[in-house]
Structures are given as structure tokens and as C-alpha cells.
Amino acid sequence: MSHSEDNSTKILIIILAVLGGGMFVCCGVGVGAFFWMRSAFEDLSDFVDDGMADFDQQVQTDIEDNPVIVEHIGRITHFESDFDLSIEEDYDEVWVFDVSGDRGSGTLRAECITVDEWTESVPRAELTLDNGEVFQLFPDNPLPAENQRDIGVRAALEDHPVILEHIGEITRLESDYDLWLEEPGYDVWPFHVEGEKGSGLLRAECVTEDHFIYEVPSAVLKLESGETIQLFPDNPLE
Numbered sequence: 211m212s213h214s215e216d217n218s219t220k221i222l223i224i225i226l227a228v229l230g231g232g233m234f235v236c237c238g239v240g241v242g243a244f245f246w247m248r249s250a251f252e253d254l255s256d257f258v259d260d261g262m263a264d265f266d267q268q269v270q271t272d273i274e275d276n277p278v279i280v281e282h283i284g285r286i287t288h289f290e291s292d293f294d295l296s297i298e299e300d301y302d303e304v305w306v307f308d309v310s311g312d313r314g315s316g317t318l319r320a321e322c323i324t325v326d327e328w329t330e331s332v333p334r335a336e337l338t339l340d341n342g343e344v345f346q347l348f349p350d351n352p353l354p355a356e357n358q359r360d361i362g363v364r365a366a367l368e369d370h371p372v373i374l375e376h377i378g379e380i381t382r383l384e385s386d387y388d389l390w391l392e393e394p395g396y397d398v399w400p401f402h403v404e405g406e407k408g409s410g411l412l413r414a415e416c417v418t419e420d421h422f423i424y425e426v427p428s429a430v431l432k433l434e435s436g437e438t439i440q441l442f443p444d445n446p447l448e
Contacts, residue, residue: 266291268330269307269322278337278345284313292317298387304353309337316340319353360385362424363401363414372441376433378407398447403431410434413447 270289273279279286288310295306299319307318320335335347346352355361364383367373373380382404389400393413401412414429429441440446 262291265322265330266307268328269305269320269332272330272332273318273320273335273347276335276347278347279309279311282314282337282339282343282345283309283311283316286311288315301354314339320347321353357385359399359416359424360401362418363399363416363426366424366426367412367414367429367441370441372431372439373403373405376408376431376439377403377405377410380405383412408433415447 266289269291270286274286286309288308290308292306292308295317296304299306301321303321303323305320305322307320309316309318316337316339318335318337320332323331323333325331333348334351334353336353337345337347339345360383363385364380368380380403382402384402386400386402389411390398393400397415397417399414399416401414403410403412410431410433412429412431414426417425417427427442428445428447430447431439431441433439
């Protein structure tokens with residue numbers, strides 16, 4: 211849908227969907243105006259639903275003949291995007307779909323590139339069957355792991371002196387989506403971090419040039435004791 215590194219497009223779509231299905235009440239609005247606004251929002255909801263149905267169909271069309279889909283799903287009977295899972299993806303262009311067919315069912319994570327109004331291209335995708343088996347639809351061009359941001363940030367910071375001194379060897383580093391929503395910018399992510407020496411909350415500015423390698427130019431670690439330490443004092447994260 212979009213090629214930005216944040217989830218702004220997905221968030222906008224979901225906001226529109228919620229508004230379109232809701233009722234808007236404003237003080238001083240007459241009954242006639244209220245019903246007109248409700249009708250307008252219902253029309254907006256229908257517009258969003260129709261747009262997502264078209265999007266789902268375009269993605270399905272692009273992947274339905276892939277050998278992995280043919281072998282494990284068969285003829286597709288249901289294909290629908292999952293808003294809740296899609297919004298949690300690291301990348302705006304990666305969407306999650308519920309897929310089922312006459313041979314099986316599962317979850318498809320797919321990078322969706324808009325070619326034109328009528329066409330979506332899927333250069334990378336990963337199918338997870340209901341039994342837990344995972345298959346890359348394009349083995350030579352694998353889709354980044356669902357937690358690729360966590361993996362990349364861990365690789366970027368695991369040898370940092372502050373991490374080594376206060377956390378030690380990292381045993382867990384996991385991003386917190388709910389806390390991310392409270393951050394003022396899209397590029398700052400909170401992570402729960404644990405190691406052999408301690409644990410805490412890491413807030414890190416995450417910069418990437420591709421889907422695999424992350425740079426962290428600014429970060430701050432808050433230990434369980436409450437102590438706060440800047441990892442890069444010359445470029446502190448507020």
C-alpha cells in the first residue's frame with residue numbers, strides 16, 4: 211500500500227474504518243444534521259470496506275498460483291486482511307492475511323507493493339499453516355522475520371558498553387507496541403530488555419536502510435532500579 215517505514219498508512223485506514231462505523235454526536239447539532247452525518251460516516255465505512263476488499267483480491271490474485279499456496283492451501287476460498295496483526299508489523303508494506311482453501315488454512319504475511327490502481331505485487335511472503343509449519347513463498351527472497359526490528363536492534367546494541375555493564379549478555383529484547391503508541395515519533399521504539407546482570411526498559415531511535423540492518427544513533431536505558439543511562443551522551447534521547 212505504501213513504502214514508508216512506519217505504520218501511518220495502516221493507522222489511517224483503521225481510524226477511517228472506526229469513524230465510518232461509528233456515530234458522531236456534537237452539541238447543538240439538529241436531528242436532521244445528525245442523521246446526515248451518520249449516513250455520511252456509513253458511506254465512508256462502505257468506501258473503506260470496498261477498498262480493502264479490492265486490496266485483498268489484488269493480493270490474492272498475485273499469490274494464488276504460487277506453488278506453496280497451491281500445495282498447502284489449494285484453491286483459495288477465503289482471503290482477508292487482518293487489521294490487528296497488520297498494524298503490529300514492523301513495516302508499513304507488510305500485511306497479514308487469513309487464508310484458507312480446500313487443502314488447508316493459515317496466516318500469510320506478505321510484502322504488498324502497489325503497481326497501479328488495479329494491481330498489487332507480492333515480492334516476498336511467508337505462510338504459517340495452522341499446524342505451525344512455516345514456508346517462504348519466495349525462498350530466494352525471504353520475508354524479514356516478524357520481529358526483525360527486535361533482532362536488528364539487539365544486534366546493534368548487544369556489545370554497547372552500557373548494555374554490557376548493566377544488562378550483560380542479552381537474553382530477551384522485545385519491543386512493546388502499546389508503549390510505542392505513546393511515543394511522540396514513529397522512529398523511537400521501547401524495548402523490554404533482560405540479561406544476566408539486570409533488566410530494564412530501553413527506548414531506542416531505530417533507523418534502517420533495509421529490512422535487516424538497523425542503526426541506533428540514540429537510546430536511553432531505564433533500569434529496574436529507576437536509574438536512567440544515556441547510551442550515547444553526545445546524542446541523548448529525550
